[in-house]
Amino acid sequence: MAATPLHRWSPDSQALTVAIRLAEKDEAASLRRLAALDDQRPLEGAVLVALVDGEPEAAISLADRRVIANPFLSTRDLVQLLRMRAEHFAGPERRRGRQTLLRRAA
Numbered sequence: 001m002a003a004t005p006l007h008r009w010s011p012d013s014q015a016l017t018v019a020i021r022l023a024e025k026d027e028a029a030s031l032r033r034l035a036a037l038d039d040q041r042p043l044e045g046a047v048l049v050a051l052v053d054g055e056p057e058a059a060i061s062l063a064d065r066r067v068i069a070n071p072f073l074s075t076r077d078l079v080q081l082l083r084m085r086a087e088h089f090a091g092p093e094r095r096r097g098r099q100t101l102l103r104r105a106a
Contacts, residue, residue: 020051034056048089060082060086067079
C-alpha cells in the first residue's frame with residue numbers, strides 16, 4: 001500500500017507520511033514498546049502496522065483484531081484505517097459472514 005500524506009488540522013500543520021503495511025520481524029521490539037506504552041500485551045502472529053513519518057504509532061493483529069496504539073497521539077483515524085485494511089486480509093469467507101450478521105441485525 002502506498003504512503004499517503006496525512007494532514008493534521010492546524011494553521012502550522014505539516015504533511016505527515018502515513019504507511020500501513022505488514023510488520024517485519026525486526027520491528028518486534030518497537031511493537032513491544034508500543035504495546036507497553038498502551039498498557040497492553042504485545043500482539044502475536046501477523047500484524048499490520050501504521051507508521052507515521054516512519055514511526056509505528058498503531059498496530060492490529062490479523063489473528064484476533066486486537067489493537068495497540070500510542071495513547072499520547074490522536075490515533076483514532078489510524079486505527080480505523082488499520083481495521084479497514086485488516087478486512088482485506090480476512091478473505092471473502094469472513095467478510096461474507098460479517099455481512100450476513102449485519103443483515104440479520106437490520
